[in-house]
Amino acid sequence: MNKAAILHISESFMAYAISLDELNIRLRADKKDKVDVSLLYTYKCDDPHLWQEVKMKKTFEDRFFSYYETDFKLRDKRFAYIFKVQDENEVYYLSENGLEEVYDFEKFYFTSFHLPYIHEADLFEPVEWMKDAVFYQIFPERFRRGDFSKDDSYINQAWEDLPSPSSFAGGDLKGIIERLDYIKDLGVTCLYLTPIFKSPTNHKYDTIDYFEIDPQFGDENDFKKLVEKAHSLGIRIVLDAVFNHMCHENPIFKDVREKGKESRYYDWFYIYGDKVDVEKINYETFAHVYNMPKLKTSHRQVQDYLIKIGKYWIEEFDIDGWRLDVSDEVSHDFWKRFRKEIKSAKKDAVIIGENWHNGESFLRGDELDSIMNYAFTNACLAYFKDEKSAQETSDYLNMDIMRNRDQANRMMLNFLDTHDTPRFITEIGGSRDKLLAALALSVVYMGANSLYYGTEIGLEGKGDPDCRRAFPWVKLDENKDLLENIKEILAIKKHQAIKNGGIKIYSENGLLIVNRFTKEKSLSLVINLESERNFDLSDRKILLANNYKNKKLGQGSFVIWEE
DSSP: OOGGGOBOOSSBTTEEEEETTEEEEEEEEETTOOOEEEEEEEETTOSSOOOEEEEOEEEEEOSSEEEEEEEEEOSSSOEEEEEEEEOSSOEEEEETTEEESSOOGGGHHHHSEEEOOOOGGGOOOOOGGGGGOEEEEEOHHHHOOOOSSSOOTTOOSOTTSOOOTTOOOOOOHHHHHHTHHHHHHHTOOEEEEOOOEEOSSSSOOSOSEEEEEOTTTOOHHHHHHHHHHHHHTTOEEEEEEOOSBOOTTSHHHHHHHHHGGGSTTGGGBOBSSSSOOTTTTOBOBSTTOTTSBBBOTTSHHHHHHHHHHHHHHHHHHOOOEEEETTGGGSOHHHHHHHHHHHHHHOTTOEEEEOOSSOOGGGOSSSSOSEEBOHHHHHHHHHHHTTSSOHHHHHHHHHHHHTTSOHHHHTTOEEESOOTTSOOHHHHTTTOHHHHHHHHHHHHHSSSEEEEETTGGGTOOOOSTTGGGOOOOGGGTGGGHHHHHHHHHHHHGGGOHHHHHOEEEEEEETTEEEEEEEOSSOEEEEEEEOSSOEEOOOTTSEEEEEEEEETTEEEEEEEEEEEO
16 A cells, blocks of 8 residues: 555545535545545544544546545534545554554544534535536627727727737627627627726736726726626626736826825835836836736735725626636735625625636635636647547546535636637647537536637637637638537536536546536536547437447547436
């Protein structure tokens, strides 16, 4: 037995409350070891202390480890536990003492793992609508122009031109409103708009005024109409905000530039010297860019200001949540305050962070609900570019799931590409079969799904700014087959086993297989990126398939079936 591989961390993603009377407990062991794992538990206030035993199930495997879990119902919120791990030859007990051959149960109050008490305020309550949400991400400047009466002197590219970092095509909110029925027909349940606030750039990630919609996009009345019509169609709205930094032309930073230490906003930023020097950049910024000074988000007045912004767009316009740019560079204490305030304004408003890496420290139920799941994107890119095998992909995805609590996993925002990445179809060499298979994986995987505008008609693009091309509306008809295929895939998100079911991911004979299941229903997905092979599903109910004929999986194929 590889004793060094055995791991448990109390009060973490390996031991957390699902509800006031239910826990999830996990233990990690070496994948090569064939072990039985049991949870031994008691309640702190029992007299005498009666220890009981529950056998744990092996639920996930990654490259090196197996994970054992149990969802455990409590009769008392004051809980003490240890683990028994055994193979054919050895028995060990894992407690806060570490791994021991003999455990002194009489002294458990010193050495056992504890969950001292479960408080209602500490529960991680999932946003229910996120579990089966289908997002549609729009870069407003490039989606559609609907207002032809506005001042368009800023527009410097034709709609069909390839974009440059400083080009403007003229998209706006009225253009989005005009296409809400189209978006609804895709199967979308939530719009995610990149920033719409006043800014000098086409991307708007350098905000001049967080309380004003950029005139290039429209005004407050346009946005109210957008929200109202979207809601009438059953579509929620999530806005994008940048709280890590602002534009150097924002009046708050301009005041600091003019007055130096005499400005009442001086301490809102990280400035090294009495005055701001834009040429030498003697202040902290985003990505060493002079025009994006970084905010000191641990400063109480900064927090008050940003929270006011977050609540304003909920209370005045009834938006349904926030996607938060560069969220992992913002202080934890701010996100804790922000969460409480946002949830007080709208309980089911979602808070999604832009974390490109493991976000577990932000996903403990007191900060973010979700992050943009770049780990999932990375796995898809490697698999569908034939850089990783089905086995390696299943290992990676299992590892990704075991990083977080179940509540967070069910709200992760899974996507193939965004405004910050090359288009997925371009990355995989233009294969529409692979695109459909990858989208099927993102829909069946645990969490919400996000479709970047234009994916449904095969819009290509390399890195920024090429990934931000204008939507080619004239090409809808010639891409009708792909569009209909994608609608069918997105519709699978409504399946009950996806919304509330468990998940099992594995590889078999070079195939990647994902199973979603409840007690009543089971849904499975198989993907084949290798040569054609037999795969008999004649006794199963096939819900959707691509490149599957005569009981054979073609290269780049997928099948979804129900049992």
